Amino acid sequence: MRKIKLVSVLLAVLLTLGGILYLYSSVKVGIEIPPSASLLAKKESIPLKVEVDPNLPLLKLEIFLIQGTHKVVLYSGKPQNGLFNFEIDTAKAGLKDGKAQIVAKLLFPWGGEKTVYRKEVTIDGTPPSVDVVHQPHRLVVGEPGVLIVKSSEDTDQIFISLGEAKFPLLKVGDNIYKTIFTAPLFLLQNPERFYIVAIDKAGNVTRKFLPVAVKVKKFRKVKINLTDPILERIVLKYFDDTENALQKFKVINEQFREEDHKKLVEICRNSNGIFYPVGAFKQLPGSKPTAYFGDYRTYYYKGEVVSQSVHKGLDLAKYRHAPVVAANDGKVSFVGRLKIYGKVILIDHGFGIFTLYAHLNDFTVKEGDRVKKGDIIGYTDTTGLALGDHLHFGILAWGYATNPLFFFDKKYLNYNLYPYIGSSD
Numbered sequence: 222m223r224k225i226k227l228v229s230v231l232l233a234v235l236l237t238l239g240g241i242l243y244l245y246s247s248v249k250v251g252i253e254i255p256p257s258a259s260l261l262a263k264k265e266s267i268p269l270k271v272e273v274d275p276n277l278p279l280l281k282l283e284i285f286l287i288q289g290t291h292k293v294v295l296y297s298g299k300p301q302n303g304l305f306n307f308e309i310d311t312a313k314a315g316l317k318d319g320k321a322q323i324v325a326k327l328l329f330p331w332g333g334e335k336t337v338y339r340k341e342v343t344i345d346g347t348p349p350s351v352d353v354v355h356q357p358h359r360l361v362v363g364e365p366g367v368l369i370v371k372s373s374e375d376t377d378q379i380f381i382s383l384g385e386a387k388f389p390l391l392k393v394g395d396n397i398y399k400t401i402f403t404a405p406l407f408l409l410q411n412p413e414r415f416y417i418v419a420i421d422k423a424g425n426v427t428r429k430f431l432p433v434a435v436k437v438k439k440f441r442k443v444k445i446n447l448t449d450p451i452l453e454r455i456v457l458k459y460f461d462d463t464e465n466a467l468q469k470f471k472v473i474n475e476q477f478r479e480e481d482h483k484k485l486v487e488i489c490r491n492s493n494g495i496f497y498p499v500g501a502f503k504q505l506p507g508s509k510p511t512a513y514f515g516d517y518r519t520y521y522y523k524g525e526v527v528s529q530s531v532h533k534g535l536d537l538a539k540y541r542h543a544p545v546v547a548a549n550d551g552k553v554s555f556v557g558r559l560k561i562y563g564k565v566i567l568i569d570h571g572f573g574i575f576t577l578y579a580h581l582n583d584f585t586v587k588e589g590d591r592v593k594k595g596d597i598i599g600y601t602d603t604t605g606l607a608l609g610d611h612l613h614f615g616i617l618a619w620g621y622a623t624n625p626l627f628f629f630d631k632k633y634l635n636y637n638l639y640p641y642i643g644s645s646d
């Protein structure tokens with residue numbers, strides 16, 4: 222009787238143990254690491270998704286990075302379901318550039334263990350180093366300049382950073398990058414410094430000061446008197462009535478202008494890595510400039526200053542609905558309507574240089590068209606914030622206005638720009 226009892230107890234114990242063993246050994250663990258985490262930078266955040274039965278007592282999960290005999294524990298404890306971010310400084314953790322593995326193990330209460338995840342990763346904790354091959358040492362506000370750099374490794378992103386502005390560099394050879402940038406008009410209000418920012422594929426960031434002295438040129442000051450008829454004509458272009466005309470004018474002249482600027486920067490974010498122009502850019506033939514780049518406009522109403530703006534191009538007057546020609550070879554990147562600029566065409570000339578034709582009446586080209594210098598692309602008008610028929614002509618570097626006069630000057634281009642960007646005539 223006693224023997225039978227003992228046997229059944231033993232059997233029960235064995236069965237329970239077997240059950241527990243079975244339960245633990247069949248536990249399913251799901252671990253997911255996105256493909257982006259296969260290259261680890263110096264400072265890295267590794268997102269990890271864990272799915273494991275959390276109800277098994279005493280079960281322990283260990284996740285670590287292993288390189289040779291060096292082991293860095295990322296997590297050690299009771300398995301928990303969810304998405305975890307493991308922050309690691311690979312250099313501080315003693316990991317060297319090269320291959321490593323992310324390994325996850327389940328540790329059982331009786332000392333056994335089971336590898337449930339293994340992933341090969343590459344550690345790259347070294348930020349790219351950047352050498353300047355060519356740069357302008359001094360730029361007048363609105364002047365274009367070429368920057369050529371060589372980086373120590375392939376980059377994921379490389380650009381010039383200047384306050385709010387970003388001038389991307391385009392790859393032209395093995396680790397060689399080029400761009401055309403400018404000292405934008407906003408530097409007159411907010412002096413900023415130029416930096417080259419390079420980010421490698423692992424995400425390591427290098428930020429290097431680019432010493433360019435910015436020379437401030439005095440621009441024209443222009444007084445504009447807003448009479449009631451003028452104010453009404455402008456306001457009625459945008460609103461249904463002229464109630465609070467002055468306030469509405471401020472919205473048009475300030476808010477809409479800023480919106481157009483943002484839209485232009487967005488359109489100009491992508492530029493060709495081919496430089497199309499040949500020779501000097503062409504001013505609209507037979508036209509007369511009526512406003513210049515940098516004109517500082519102060520608007521008066523009944524003797525009081527009510528608004529201000531800075532002119533970002535050349536106003537060229539000819540005759541009503543005069544044909545507008547492409548200033549140089551390029552590719553049409555935008556045809557459409559903006560607020561201040563009305564109907565516009567943007568031509569991409571490569572390496573960030575775009576020409577802008579505004580206040581147009583009609584277009585004879587469409588996005589994607591290749592154009593040659595002198596080709597008719599549209600006709601002048603007064604669309605947008607324009608009272609008299611004229612062409613607003615702008616030359617932008619990645620959306621930031623440059624002074625077109627530099628681009629009309631063949632000697633200037635052949636000395637300062639074309640030898641470095643790769644065009645000549």
Ligand SMILES: [Zn+2]
Binds near residue numbers: 532534535536
């Ligand atoms: Zn204008």
